[in-house]
Structures are given as structure tokens and as C-alpha cells.
Amino acid sequence: MRYITALTIAGSDSCGGAGLQADIKTMTALGVDAASVVTAITAQNTLGVNQVQTVTPDMVEAQIDAVMNDLKVDAVKIGMLNNEPTIQAVAHALSRHQPRWTVIDPVMVSTSGHALMALSAMDTFVNQLLPLASLLTPNVPEAEILSGIHIHSASDMDQAAALIAQKGGKAILIKGGHLEGVHKIDKLYIDGKLMQTFAHDSIDTKNTHGTGCTLSSAIASFLARGEELDSAVAHAVQYINGALLRNKDIIIGHGHGSVGHNPLYTTAHDDSYVKILQHVKLQFITHCNEQHNYMEGAKLALEGGCQWIQLRMKDATDEQFIDEAKRIKALCAAYDATFIIDDRVHLAKTVGADGVHLGRNDMPIHQARTLLGYDSIIGGTANTIDDITRLHAEGADYIGCGPFRFTSTKKKLSPILGINGYRHIVQQMKQRGICLPIVAIGGILTEDVSAIIATGINGIAVSGAVLNAGNPVAEMKEFCQRLTE
Secondary structure (H helix, E strand, C coil): CCCCEEEEEEEEECCCCCHHHHHHHHHHHCCCEEEEEEEEEEEEECCEEEEEEECCHHHHHHHHHHHHCCCCCCEEEECCCCCHHHHHHHHHHHHHHCCCCEEECCCCECCCCCECCCHHHHHHHHHHHHHHCCEECCEHHHHHHHHCCCCCCHHHHHHHHHHHHHCCCCEEEEECCCCCCCEEEEEEEECCEEEEEEEEECCCCCCCECHHHHHHHHHHHHHHCCCCHHHHHHHHHHHHHHHHHHCCCCCCCCCCCECCCCCCCCCCCCHHHHHHHHHCCEEEECCCCCCCCHHHHHHHHHHCCCCEEEECCCCCCHHHHHHHHHHHHHHHHHCCCEEEEECCHHHHHHHCCCEEEECCCCCCHHHHHHHHCCCCEEEEEECCHHHHHHHHHHCCCEEEECCCCCCCCCCCCCCCCHHHHHHHHHHHHHHHCCCCCEEEECCCCHHHHHHHHHCCCCEEEECHHHHCCCCHHHHHHHHHHHHHC
């Protein structure tokens, strides 16, 4: 067994938002061990680049050799190479070591407009380095320089890609963020032919420093984890959109702040995440039956040892919901339990909830995060790996994944997953570098617990199995015991 490893060859950003620092943050967030080669040292902050000091070409090549001669590097990401000798040194080293994947982000101009690659180095870049690239990821200004044409539209992107392909670009992702309009597209080309288009809305934020570095590093990370090129690009695009959303309203310096990173393991300083780690193993979702109302059900679950209550009252008015929520919130406080509500983001603060759980047709995670802030726990419902990938990119704190089997407490069921479905989802999450807490839900009985947890799922959510039992408290205690075992 060994680490999955990616190597970044790039310049250092003293402000930490781009370059090597952004690459390492991204690779780490996506579960990949990051090795690094420094090509230049910059004095910069959110306002711009003040000074650049290049590392000697011999030292750049020596760093590459030191890493490649020792580690099994699964993918290489190349960023800032600001002069001809450095480009030659990198091309020479990679020609000898021949990594399977090489993603090149042609860093030519910084976000603040500072030139980062000498024009005299352009021919060397095209002739010596471009043919070694598995993927090139230019933005519109960089694609204009490489192709020699102006790009004003999506059709211009197609022409530019064809021209870059003629110069040796095997695969090209042109990022359309610089084009006018609220709807943005990125286009992936293979041998000059359009293979895939990624559409997304423009995100209103000043914090765009390091977007290119983050995207290319994410692609390299997914490639290192074993994904094919089209899949790696698709997941990286989702990741960068989530990263932009994560920091969109945060003040970082006086200029262009950095994008956010959604790490596999949220820092232990985040109190809400500590709650998730402590209590995610067992959740009780309220409903009422002929024997027990919502309040009684929550009390029985807490007496049985459950430490996480989700209040679900789909058909209640807001007034009814608020009254019940305040009572159950007080009850949870007495048991030092986590209390979240289902769906009603607009009421979360009113009732003093620790967070919300959002269904597949409810408000998007990033909108709820904007309203509630990062102190709130926000979970989402998933049935497929694509659901989980989207929720991860949007910044969900945990996932409720199901159904495990048919359940009468849910009116509109997604396809049944079963043990094999959970096992497959956990495997795909590992491949994609996603490590969010996953809670199985839907018709789970005590005898199912061991098999579910053995798949790699983190916890379970129960409702009817407890409330419909002859002794709900004893049934909840049995669930707790099975999870402890």
C-alpha cells in the first residue's frame, strides 16, 4: 500500500492563494499526497504581484529528479514557468521520467494583470512542453496568446482549440470565465474536436485568486486517483465551482481573495463538524403514529441514547412547526443532543436549530450556507454518486443516503440501494476523493446495522423501526449497542 501522489511544478505565492500553495491545498483536500517543485518565488498579495525571483533551471530540474527518482508520481501539474531556461529544464526532466499524466496550466498573466511568462519563452513552451501535456487548461486570454486569435464567443473557442491542437495540444480545456454573460461555459477538446461542454452560472465574488491553479490541480488529483480524463475534468469543474461558492462572501485582503477549499476532513476547530463526528453514527428522524406524537417520539429516542434528532413535519404549517421545534429543541438541549430540522431553512434560526437537512428538491446547499453561515450543520439527501459529488462540491457537511429498503415513512422513494448499492457508492467516493460522513437511511432494522457499517458507511438514521417497536427506548438502545459493537 502507498500514497496516491501528485507533483506540482509551479511558483510560490506568498499570500497563499495561488501557485504551489493553492495546488497543495487542493491536492490535500482531494485526498492526494502533494509533492512540489518551486520554479519561482513571488512577493504578492491580493492586490497584485510586487516582485518575482526565479529559481535556477538546474535547481528546478534537480527538484524534479529528486521527487521522481524516489516517489511513484501518479500525475504532474505544471503552473508558472516564467522564462525559457526553466521551460527547457522542465521539458527535459519530464521527457526522461515520462509521467502518465501531465496537466499544464499555462500561467501567463496573474489575476491582477501582472505578466508571469516572458513572451520570448512562448515558442519554447509550444515546441518543447506542449507536446508533453496530457491536458492544457488555458483561460480565454491565454488561449488567445496560444492560438493567435481573439476570442469573443463560444465558436471562437472552437477555432482557438483547433489552432492550438495544430501546435501539438492533444487535449485542451478552454475556460470561458472571461467571456461576457452570466452563463459561463468551459469546453474540453481532444485533438481539436469538442468532446464536452460544462455550463455553469457566473458566481458574483471578488475571491477568484487561484481559480486556474485550483482547477488544474483538481484535475491532476482526480487523474492520480485513477479517473479517465473526461471524468477527472467534470469532477474538477464541480470542485472549483464549490470552492468559489465557499468563499464568495468572505473578505480576504483588499483585492482578489482566494477561492475556498472543501477538505475531506473539516478542521476540528469547527464545532459543528465535531458534533457531526460525535453523533453521526445514529440519527432519529421524527414522525408520528397512533401511539406517539413528534415530541414523544423524540423523547423516547433520546432516552434510548440517540444524540441526534431531525424534526421532519412535512405537512405542518410554519406556525405548527415552530411550536413543535422549540419544544424539541429544549428537550435536545437537556440531553446535550444535536437538533436539526428538515427543509425549512427560513425557520432554522427562529427555532434555534443546529442546522438543516435538505432533500433533493429543496434549496441548494450553497444558498442555505449563505443564509445560515458556516456554524450551521447542513446535510443533503443523495441516492447516487453524482448526488454525493454535487453535494460535496457545494459544501455539504454530511450526506443522508438511501433508501436502504422500502419504508412507509417516506412518501416519494428513490431507487432502493441495499448493501451492494452502499458498497458501490463508498468505492466510488474513494475513487473521487470524497470523504464526507454518509448516513444510511430507509427501513433499517437492528439486524442490518453490522452489514451496513461494514460497507464503509459512517452511520444510520432510523424512524419507524424505533417508534413502531413495542418498547421504543429498548429498541433505540439496541441500535446504539449494535453500532458500538
